Amino acid sequence: xxxxPMTLLVIISEAVLEDTLIDEITxxxxxxxxxxxxxxxxxxxxxxxxxxxxxxxxxxxxxxxQLCGRIVERLQRAYEKDYGLLMYTxxxxxxx
Amino acid sequence: xxxxPMTLLVIISEAVLEDTLIDEITxxxxxxxxxxxxxxxxxxxxxxxxxxxxxxxxxxxxxxxQLCGRIVERLQRAYEKDYGLLMYTxxxxxxx
Amino acid sequence: xxxxPMTLLVIISEAVLEDTLIDEITxxxxxxxxxxxxxxxxxxxxxxxxxxxxxxxxxxxxxxxQLCGRIVERLQRAYEKDYGLLMYTxxxxxxx
Numbered sequence: 287x288x289x290x291p292m293t294l295l296v297i298i299s300e301a302v303l304e305d306t307l308i309d310e311i312t313x314x315x316x317x318x319x320x321x322x323x324x325x326x327x328x329x330x331x332x333x334x335x336x337x338x339x340x341x342x343x344x345x346x347x348x349x350x351x352q353l354c355g356r357i358v359e360r361l362q363r364a365y366e367k368d369y370g371l372l373m374y375t376x377x378x379x380x381x382x
Numbered sequence: 383x384x385x386x387p388m389t390l391l392v393i394i395s396e397a398v399l400e401d402t403l404i405d406e407i408t409x410x411x412x413x414x415x416x417x418x419x420x421x422x423x424x425x426x427x428x429x430x431x432x433x434x435x436x437x438x439x440x441x442x443x444x445x446x447x448q449l450c451g452r453i454v455e456r457l458q459r460a461y462e463k464d465y466g467l468l469m470y471t472x473x474x475x476x477x478x
Numbered sequence: 479x480x481x482x483p484m485t486l487l488v489i490i491s492e493a494v495l496e497d498t499l500i501d502e503i504t505x506x507x508x509x510x511x512x513x514x515x516x517x518x519x520x521x522x523x524x525x526x527x528x529x530x531x532x533x534x535x536x537x538x539x540x541x542x543x544q545l546c547g548r549i550v551e552r553l554q555r556a557y558e559k560d561y562g563l564l565m566y567t568x569x570x571x572x573x574x
Contacts, residue, residue, distance in 0.1 A: 294566065298416050318520030318564070320490050320536060326442075328414025344416060346518075348566065358477045372414070373477040374390065374444065381550045381565040394512050422538075424510025440512060454573045468510070469573040470486065470540065 289379040295354040297345040298324065298372040303365065304343055310364070311347055314356050320346040328372055342370070348380060385475040391450040393441040394420065394468040399461065400439055406460070407443055410452050416442040424468055438466070444476060481571040487546040489537040490516065490564040495557065496535055502556070503539055506548050512538040520564055534562070540572060 299307060304321065311319055324342040347357065358373050365371050395403060400417065407415055420438040443453065454469050461467050491499060496513065503511055516534040539549065550565050557563050 289567070292566070294568070318518060320516050320518040320520075320534065320564075322418050322514050322516045322536060324416050324418045326414060326416040328416075342416065344418060348564075362477070372416075372444075374388070374474040375385070375477065376390070376472060376474050376568060378566040378568050381554070381567065418514050420512050420514045422510060422512040424512070438512065440514060458573070468512075468540075470484070470570040471481070471573065472486070472568060472570050 288382045290382055292348050292378055292380045293351050293354045294376045294378045295347045295349065295357060296374050296376070297347070297357075297361065298326070298328070298370075299343060299345070299361075299365070300369050301341040301343050303369055307343075307345060307361070307365075310360055311345070311357055314360060315353050316347045316349055316357070318348070328370060348378070351375075384478045386478055388444050388474055388476045389447050389450045390472045390474045391443045391445065391453060392470050392472070393443070393453075393457065394422070394424070394466075395439060395441070395457075395461070396465050397437040397439050399465055403439075403441060403457070403461075406456055407441070407453055410456060411449050412443045412445055412453065414444070424466060444474070447471075480574045482574055484540050484570055484572045485543050485546045486568045486570045487539045487541065487549060488566050488568070489539070489549075489553065490518070490520070490562075491535060491537070491553075491557070492561050493533040493535050495561055499535075499537060499553070499557075502552055503537070503549055506552060507545050508539045508541055508549065510540070520562060540570070543567075 322344045324344045326342055354375055418440045420440045422438055450471055514536045516536045518534055546567055
């Protein structure tokens with residue numbers, strides 16, 4: 287058993303973007319992702335308050351800080367203006 | 383891209399409390415929350431062992447330490463005696 | 479209100495293993511767990527690439543570092559060869 291310090295990136299967004307976000311994440315180099323259905327409200331990443339009560343997704347991606355930074359930058363530039371989008375990172379220990 | 387150190391508060395409780403907990407959290411100042419359906423078992427926060435196998439929810443709230451502390455205090459005082467309730471906090475970097 | 483530093487262990491695996499993993503975790507000493515349904519893709523913990531697009535679960539267990547280490551070791555030895563399995567740990571503050 288060994289552990290490896292990595293970054294967990296959590297992306298909360300609208301369910302309608304699921305396929306699009308998966309393509310972006312994979313294209314940027316993520317080797318995997320985990321999605322759960324979610325609901326909620328928020329004010330981040332949306333100018334028009336388009337977040338709705340339902341139909342959100344929560345995506346987890348594990349990678350190094352560079353990969354997570356690239357994903358954050360790309361998603362903010364491409365989707366933050368028009369969609370609900372909240373992202374945060376957490377340092378984790380991946381168990382290998 | 384800038385990042386902002388914040389606190390993630392995770393609340394695991396019974397699904398029957400969903401609307402009540404959302405009201406509490408919002409009243410205390412939370413700007414948003416993310417809910418996922420969950421199931422499980424636990425012994426925290428319940429004197430009568432009322433946690434059941436199903437019908438749980440997992441709520442995420444992001445805020446400063448003060449907001450998260452207020453929510454924890456309020457929920458413990460109001461619900462811990464009669465409902466399954468588990469709360470933990472994690473330092474995160476919010477991606478703005 | 480007091481807080482207690484603990485370890486959060488997140489286990490992402492195949493839904494078909496749910497009952498088996500719960501038994502393992504409980505036998506090893508976990509007092510509780512939280513499960514959410516998930517979907518995703520990954521390359522960790524599988525030699526034959528058996529991860530599928532659907533039918534995953536995300537399990538959270540809170541414990542001390544020793545308990546989490548025992549669970550990681552046991553699950554890796556027993557399931558990593560034949561099933562999709564990804565595990566990571568995060569330091570948290572349990573709110574008591």
